[in-house]
Amino acid sequence: MSIQVIQPGLMTTIQDLGRFGSQKYGVVVSGSMDTYALRIANILVGNAENEGALEMTLLGATLQFTEDTLIALTGGDFQATIDGQIIPMWRPLLVPKGAILKCKSAIKGCRGYISFAGGLAIPTVMSSKSTYTRAHLGGFEGRALQKKDCLACHTMTVENKSILQLVTQKTKPVTWTANGHALVSSTQTPTIRILPGTEFDRFDQTSQQTFVNQPYTLTTAADRMGYRLEGTPLKLSEPFSLLSEGVTYGTIQVPPNGQPIILMADRQTTGGYPKIGQVISADLPKLAQLQANAKIRFIQVTMEEAERAFIEKEQIIQEIDQAIRLKLSN
Amino acid sequence: MMNKVTIKSLGDAALIVQLGEGIHPSIHKRVRSLQLSLENQPFKGFMEAVPSYNNITIYYNPFVVYQAYPDKTGATSFQKVSTFLQKLVANLNEHNQLKEPIVSIPILYGGQWGPDLVDVAQHNGLTPDEVIQLHTSEDYLVYMIGFAPGFPFLGGMNQRIATPRKETPRLAIPTGSVGIAGEQTGVYPVETPGGWQIIGRTPLDLFLPQHSPPTLLQSGDKVRFLPITLEEYETYKEENR
Numbered sequence: 001m002s003i004q005v006i007q008p009g010l011m012t013t014i015q016d017l018g019r020f021g022s023q024k025y026g027v028v029v030s031g032s033m034d035t036y037a038l039r040i041a042n043i044l045v046g047n048a049e050n051e052g053a054l055e056m057t058l059l060g061a062t063l064q065f066t067e068d069t070l071i072a073l074t075g076g077d078f079q080a081t082i083d084g085q086i087i088p089m090w091r092p093l094l095v096p097k098g099a100i101l102k103c104k105s106a107i108k109g110c111r112g113y114i115s116f117a118g119g120l121a122i123p124t125v126m127s128s129k130s131t132y133t134r135a136h137l138g139g140f141e142g143r144a145l146q147k148k149d150c151l152a153c154h155t156m157t158v159e160n161k162s163i164l165q166l167v168t169q170k171t172k173p174v175t176w177t178a179n180g181h182a183l184v185s186s187t188q189t190p191t192i193r194i195l196p197g198t199e200f201d202r203f204d205q206t207s208q209q210t211f212v213n214q215p216y217t218l219t220t221a222a223d224r225m226g227y228r229l230e231g232t233p234l235k236l237s238e239p240f241s242l243l244s245e246g247v248t249y250g251t252i253q254v255p256p257n258g259q260p261i262i263l264m265a266d267r268q269t270t271g272g273y274p275k276i277g278q279v280i281s282a283d284l285p286k287l288a289q290l291q292a293n294a295k296i297r298f299i300q301v302t303m304e305e306a307e308r309a310f311i312e313k314e315q316i317i318q319e320i321d322q323a324i325r326l327k328l329s330n
Numbered sequence: 331m332m333n334k335v336t337i338k339s340l341g342d343a344a345l346i347v348q349l350g351e352g353i354h355p356s357i358h359k360r361v362r363s364l365q366l367s368l369e370n371q372p373f374k375g376f377m378e379a380v381p382s383y384n385n386i387t388i389y390y391n392p393f394v395v396y397q398a399y400p401d402k403t404g405a406t407s408f409q410k411v412s413t414f415l416q417k418l419v420a421n422l423n424e425h426n427q428l429k430e431p432i433v434s435i436p437i438l439y440g441g442q443w444g445p446d447l448v449d450v451a452q453h454n455g456l457t458p459d460e461v462i463q464l465h466t467s468e469d470y471l472v473y474m475i476g477f478a479p480g481f482p483f484l485g486g487m488n489q490r491i492a493t494p495r496k497e498t499p500r501l502a503i504p505t506g507s508v509g510i511a512g513e514q515t516g517v518y519p520v521e522t523p524g525g526w527q528i529i530g531r532t533p534l535d536l537f538l539p540q541h542s543p544p545t546l547l548q549s550g551d552k553v554r555f556l557p558i559t560l561e562e563y564e565t566y567k568e569e570n571r
Binding site: 020021022023024025026027028125126135137195197198243244245246247248250251268269270275278279280281303304306307310311314 | 338339340341342343344346353365377378379380381382383384385386387389392393396406407408474475476477478479480481483519520537539540543544545548549
């Protein structure tokens with residue numbers, strides 16, 4: 001065993017990019033809330049982008065390493081230290097044998113990611129390592145990490161080893177970091193871009209305008225399953241009932257009390273509430289990094305704008321990947 | 331009228347193909363037909379599809395679509411996927427031989443396993459035995475799986491046993507519980523809170539995470555309920571262990 005959990009933090013789970021392909025069986029997708037941070041964390045240590053890593057929430061974990069381990073920290077800022085020394089985020093790091101990695105509370109963002117070179121050695125369930133705690137599915141015994149849990153890593157691949165070599169060479173220490181801020185900007189008063197939801201037209205005129213003109217506050221009832229918001233209630237022109245149908249990450253549903261709920265990574269596969277909007281994919285990681293009481297302003301964009309934003313972010317990730325490969329070949 | 335299809339975006343990475351309105355086995359047949367066609371000949375960037383009563387939600391990666399299907403007209407990935415799906419729907423083989431396996435689900439009705447059986451009977455002016463008789467005399471169509479892993483949305487229940495949800499939901503409904511809510515009936519694959527009227531319990535596992543597929547039932551299956559005794563229930567449990 002190479003990693004010992006000294007303190008698990010508030011809600012630390014193993015997540016990859018999600019359990020896709022089984023939604024038709026009612027199996028929840030799960031996966032990292034901030035997919036950009038997870039992907040970069042993996043790229044930084046030479047893993048496949050969809051490898052499982054630790055996702056920490058608000059209060060981070062303390063881990064002791066019983067072997068030299070190559071890791072990277074991304075996402076929210078948890079004031080991480082190794083044996084008391086502050087360490088940089090968004091960079092591959094070697095944690096020496098016996099050292100303690102300590103993450104405190106998030107001073108920026110809400111969710112932090114720790115990737116491990118080689119990936120965590122846990123069984124995949126329905127081709128994913130993601131944890132879905134409500135059904136005790138996947139991850140580490142289907143639950144959040146607890147004190148004294150032991151994690152192991154797979155053997156390093158050629159890619160992992162070449163990054164390790166880069167990190168351990170004495171003559172040219174690694175001083176660069178991946179530009180995570182180009183992907184996710186952390187602010188508690190964010191603008192979140194949306195596309196109209198499938199039932200947008202069924203809401204009354206006032207509600208349609210209110211939704212994009214008034215801020216909505218993120219309540220404390222916000223977890224991996226969904227974010228409950230609070231603000232001016234949204235009303236339908238006339239009541240109607242909807243049959244359950246497939247929903248997705250970022251779907252904004254409005255239950256009868258008029259207060260919107262944004263569906264997050266652990267959402268149920270289907271839903272029957274009217275959908276007023278849909279957060280664009282490029283803004284989901286920003287949403288994932290919000291803490292309770294954040295004031296959200298929604299703005300409506302076109303499909304062209306949403307897809308352009310999607311493509312731009314993918315290109316940034318590709319550039320980061322290429323920049324690291326370039327450093328390896330030099 | 332049968333060929334009417336509308337496609338609605340569900341954000342920039344999913345869309346809904348609407349194949350009709352309401353709950354009808356004939357519309358659902360088209361849903362399954364499209365699901366099958368799509369899974370047999372997916373477009374590049376296709377991730378998965380979730381069938382429901384009268385539509386399918388399709389999940390895709392717009393960046394993969396953008397790279398795989400370049401064009402000069404400036405069409406969005408959403409438009410490209412929509413065009414692909416319109417063609418697929420137009421060529422749907424209405425006479426597709428879809429499998430309709432009948433799955434028998436044994437149920438121990440009443441008692442502590444079905445605490446609301448008596449209420450359901452009283453509500454409808456029937457005896458508990460008549461409720462069991464009516465509940466087991468139909469074949470039910472699995473329209474969709476959702477809400478919880480392996481939870482079947484069943485259609486075809488006899489209206490004579492329809493009963494509104496309980497006024498106060500229970501905090502925990504045991505795994506395998508069989509319930510009625512309004513005109514629907516269903517089986518709880520995992521323990522969850524819920525307001526359905528519980529009339530019995532099955533010893534079978536509906537959610538099997540280590541199996542492929544991971545659920546006993548799938549969209550398009552037919553379900554037949556089979557009344558069993560406590561002794562038979564215990565035997566099933568033993569065999570499933």
